[in-house]
Amino acid sequence: MTSSATSSYIFKKLLKLKTEVIPILDVGIMNAKGIWEEVRIKHDKVPWQKLIWFPLHIPKFSVIAWLAILDRLPTRERLLRIGLTINGQCILCNAAFETRNHLFADSIMATSLWNGILHLSLLSLPHMSWENKLTWAYSTWKGKSLLTSIMKIARNAFIYKIWEERNRRMFQGKSRTAEDLLDSIKESVGAQHRNRDFNRLDNVNRLLCNNWNIG
Numbered sequence: 640m641t642s643s644a645t646s647s648y649i650f651k652k653l654l655k656l657k658t659e660v661i662p663i664l665d666v667g668i669m670n671a672k673g674i675w676e677e678v679r680i681k682h683d684k685v686p687w688q689k690l691i692w693f694p695l696h697i698p699k700f701s702v703i704a705w706l707a708i709l710d711r712l713p714t715r716e717r718l719l720r721i722g723l724t725i726n727g728q729c730i731l732c733n734a735a736f737e738t739r740n741h742l743f744a745d746s747i748m749a750t751s752l753w754n755g756i757l758h759l760s761l762l763s764l765p766h767m768s769w770e771n772k773l774t775w776a777y778s779t780w781k782g783k784s785l786l787t788s789i790m791k792i793a794r795n796a797f798i799y800k801i802w803e804e805r806n807r808r809m810f811q812g813k814s815r816t817a818e819d820l821l822d823s824i825k826e827s828v829g830a831q832h833r834n835r836d837f838n839r840l841d842n843v844n845r846l847l848c849n850n851w852n853i854g
C-alpha cells in the first residue's frame with residue numbers, strides 16, 4: 640500500500656512506520672494489510688489524535704497506542720472472533736479473557752504499571768476503566784507543561800510496553816515484571832526530555848525531573 644496526495648497526515652505517518660511496527664504487531668503480512676486498511680478508513684472518526692501525535696511523540700509507541708485506541712491490535716478476543724485462534728486467555732495473568740480493555744486497563748500488569756507511572760508523576764488516582772482513562776487523559780493533558788508532556792509519552796509507552804511484553808511471552812517465552820517495564824518506560828521518557836527547554840526552577844518540574852531521571 641502506498642500513500643497518495645489525498646492521504647491524511649496520520650495515515651502517511653503510519654505508512655512510514657510500517658516496517659517498524661509489523662514485527663511488534665506479530666501478525667502475518669496479510670493481517671497487517673487488513674489492519675492498515677481499517678486504520679485508514681476509521682482514523683478520521685477518532686477525536687483522540689492529540690494524545691498520540693504531538694511534537695515530542697515517539698513514533699513506534701504512538702502507532703501501537705493509536706491501534707489500541709481504534710481497538711485494532713490483534714488481541715486474542717479479536718483473533719477468536721475471526722477464527723484465527725481458539726485460545727482467548729490472557730497470557731499475562733492466565734486468569735481472564737484477553738481483550739484490549741483487560742490488557743491495558745484492568746489486568747494486574749496494567750494496574751501496577753500505571754500506578755508506577757502515576758507515582759513518578761506525583762499523581763494518585765483511583766482505578767479507571769479504559770474508556771474513563773482515555774476521557775480523563777484527553778480532557779486533562781492540554782497545554783505545554785512538563786507533566787503533560789511526560790504523561791502523554793508515558794501513556795503511549797505504557798501501551799507499547801504491555802503489548803511488547805504480551806508478544807514476548809507468547810512468542811519468545813520470555814517474561815519481565817511490571818518493575819522492569821516501568822524502568823524501560825522511565826528510560827524512554829527521561830531520554831526524550833533531556834536537553835529540552837522547560838522551566839527547571841519550578842518546584843514541581845524539579846521533582847518530576849528527579850523522578851523521571853531527566854537531566
Ligand SMILES: [Zn+2]
Nearest residue numbers: 729731732746
Ligand atoms: Zn490478564
